[in-house]
Amino acid sequence: MDCKKLKTIEELMRTRTKDFHKVGENYKTDGYVVTPDMERILKEHVKRVNGKVVTRFPPEPNGILHLAHAKAIGINFGYAKAQGGSCNLRFDDTNPEKEEEKFFLAIEEMVRWLGYKPAKITYSSDNFDQLYEWAVQLIKKDLAYVCHQTVEEMRGFDVKQSPYRNRPVEESLRLFEIVLRDSDKVSECITGRSCPAVSIGSTRRCSSAVESQWAYFITGTRPLHPLSEQLSEKMSDQVESPQGSEKFDHLFALMEKVAEKVDTLEAKQQQAAVKEKPLKSTRLDVQVQLNAEWINRLNQLAAEAARPAQLPSATRKRPFPRSGGGGARTSVAFNYRDNQIASLAAQDMKNGKFGEGEATLRLKTVLEEGKMDPVAYRIKYVPHHRTGNKWCIYPTYDYTHCLCDSIEDITHSMCTKEFQSRRSSYYWLCNALGIYCPVQWEYGRLNIEYTVVSKRKIQKLITSGVVHDWDDPRLFTLPALRRRGVPADAVNNFVASLGLTGNQMAIGPMALDAAVRDYLNVNAPRTMAVLEPLKIRIKNFKELALPAKLAVDDFPSAPTIFKHEVQFSDVVYIEQSDYRGSNADKKFRRLTKRQPVALKYIALVLTVIDEVLDQSGNVTEIVVNAEKLTDENKPKAFIHWVCNPLQVEVRMYDRLFNHKNPEDPDVVPGGFLTDCNSNSLTVLNNVYIDQYLAGSKVYQRFQFERTGYFAVDQDSKPGKLVFNRTVLLKEDAGK
Structure with missing residues (x-):
């Protein structure tokens, strides 16, 4: 099965049904422990879940979700949806000193942003009393x-x-x-x-x-x-x-x-x-x-x-x-x-x-070679966001994870491959207490190149002033991707394209960019924007008898009823890079003193008459004559332009780090902070766009023709729009 042809993780999971056990047939999986009470316990479990698949996504609320979490979210919610089941969002809130309310809110927001609706929102802390009672039972059993x-x-x-x-x-x-x-x-x-x-x-x-x-x-x-x-x-x-x-x-x-x-x-x-x-x-x-x-x-x-x-x-x-x-x-x-x-x-x-x-x-588990008895509880004199000062001991992941899975009747406990070594203790603990034991399934971890996703290291980037916050568009946290303009559907499509494998994989930003570009190419309306404006004055404008406004298709390659209106007058603006004066080489196809160029959508051919220079000798204005396009005067190139423009700010983002793995001490001996790309952000304050975009909303996306895909940033204010570059039209060959 070609995973790249699958658009959603749900479609992918429908193709992998045979890879997982049926509800209630836990004992058919490798390594599952059969106990004398297993048959009774499984029958009661199947009855409670009504024979339906139940999964969960259990993040720790001590940081912001990143791109690798999108894979975990997609697998857990996608498999449940593909099987007609349900998926819970469970906050593993067992480490109070690092948990903050903003993380709870941001995690739920990102799950919903990706298009998933949790069947239940639960908290490990909901079960603290039960977990403590079970701990006492284990002590009494000398376990x-x-x-x-x-x-x-x-x-x-x-x-x-x-x-x-x-x-x-x-x-x-x-x-x-x-x-x-x-x-x-x-x-x-x-x-x-x-x-x-x-x-x-x-x-x-x-x-x-x-x-x-x-x-x-x-x-x-x-x-x-x-x-x-x-x-x-x-x-x-x-x-x-x-x-x-x-x-x-x-x-x-x-x-x-x-x-x-x-x-x-x-x-x-x-x-x-x-x-x-x-x-x-x-x-x-x-x-x-x-x-x-x-x-x-x-x-x-x-x-x-x-x-x-x-x-x-x-x-x-x-x-x-x-x-x-x-x-x-x-x-x-x-x-x-x-x-x-x-x-x-x-x-x-x-x-x-x-x-x-x-x-x-x-x-006191059955000790395997190279392993030690896992810690179930540790002491922390820190108030908990939900239980206050009731507890000064808190359960660990190894203890909480499987027991909360059991309490919630999880049928398929999905986790990344590094937790495979803990599967034996997962099964041991449930069976030691004589409770329902779910089945743990592992999949390959997703690593992202040219970035860091560690919560501690992202916090260092923030405190060092390298990035502004958890949603800085140069990061690969989900809020950062959303702010950069990456659509949720593109993230889901990217996750689906990775397939479902037990192998760990490292993916570069180019793979995500390709998925984003494919999505936006179909869904982002086109508009004209000039990043570095150069003024063009049409000397013979009145003679042309042109309309003051014209309608332009949002998707010129596939004309539809969706159009926008642009203005036209004797003054327009083009990109500075579209004019070379007398110094152009033969390969340059756009406007020079000897070479005309055409304006898109208006069918006008421009010919240079004169240049206006400032005191430093820089070209500030070009005076041209224009004539209507014909088969005889058709030039080599057509360029975009704007008229009566709206001035906006544009933020051009690039890779945050210079090396694939900035955490590798052999490659970056000075530490990841020394590997930051000083050119990862360029701010353009004098960008011109068409007036019809003045009412654009935050996260709204557009293709700036011949430039790239851009999205409205949350810093935008009335009369002062800010756009973030999401991705280039084509991948930079130099990367």
């Missing part, structure tokens, strides 16, 4: 655990199994749930109210979390102060001694005293702030006092720990944390049979919390 490994420890090629993987279920459950306790304090931490910071060692932390340091110490997680490590080493040496129960009771009592002391000092700080009377000591002195108190109590604990001690009813699985090479610390976990220590730790933490990055919930 998830709280982990304290850092991001750096979880990265790399030689990733080792988490030392917390075998943490007791009750301990993980308490640690996971404790993060959400005492919502007032969580809210205070988020909003900054009543939450003075204290310095502990080299780490600056919210003071409401100070008490949780004891829980860190007891549960064997990473110490936050060097003396904590010394204490741990001493306890490690004496952990087998006999008076364990009494020893730990005493240690906890000392810990509570330190916490009370910290609270007292904090209270004094707060009271002084309210009275606007600072303490005699400076804030730094108070922090030093807090640290001194911390150190003194730790020394007391270390002294106590130096005596023989024995953990009650405990199995020593690993030693307490010690320093590693180069000052690195090793995180460890303990497995207490009766969970007494974990329980006490959770109680101590109930009025505090973990800091961001200090704990995650990870899924």
